[in-house]
Amino acid sequence: MGSLKTHQSVHSGEKSYHCSQCGKTFSHMCNLKEHQKIHTGEKPYQCTTCGKGFRTSRELPIHQMTHTGEKPYQCSQCGKTFSAAGDLNRHHRIHTGEKPHQCSQCGKTFNHMSNLKDHLKIHTGEKPYHCSQCGKTFSRMGHLKTHQRVHSGEKSYHCFQCGKAFTQKGDLKKHQRIH
Incomplete structure (x- = not known):
């Protein structure tokens, strides 16, 4: 798929790449390859401090902050600190009660996308x-x-x-x- 077609699939919602194991579809090959590591258990990115493995390169530096204790992101409401900006953003939903992720099957809402993804497996049986x-x-x-x-x-x-x-x-x- 050319780069223009790949980009257009973002807007069209077209998902041309299929996981042969579970049937899940993706608009980008790189997302499919990352997903397939769930099935293979492959975790090529290793923490040199503790040996823990990760499926994606972006997870490793976030994990490494657990060893350094670095938590540069602070909640303005309660003072809790986080090593990743995304974790702080998700944490804010505790204070706001926001549940932006809705199940298209039953309408149930969730404050975290990961909770919605777990919930969807109830419907698919995955x-x-x-x-x-x-x-x-x-x-x-x-x-x-x-x-x-x-x-x-x-x-x-x-x-x-x-x-x-x-x-x-x-x-x-x-x-x-x-x-």
Whole structure:
């Protein structure tokens, strides 16, 4: 696709590039290639400090600020600081109550695009995240990570009263009711 046609697709909404794994469409090849890394698990951009990998080059410098502690963006209403301007903009919606992202299927609104994208998977049934150990699939990466603790035995949730540890947040909450 020529650069003029590529640019015109932005205005026309034409999406000529299709993901062979899930059918999602894109107007730019670079967006398709970035998306496909979700399915392959490819994370070519590595943090030299902690080794964490990222699918896109723009995510890495934002992550690296977690190591330096740099948070140059400050909320004028509550003073909370952020390492990325986009995070500050999304945070402002807590104060305004703005939910600019609407589901075209059911009308439900969301304050973050990522929440809308997760929600849309309810309608499509898309479950792009696969457990490599048992094959179970998930619509959200966070749900896969939570599930993987079943296999690893990692217990990230600790009772502050007695010290007992749990793999699932819900199990900790149930346990805390006994105190």
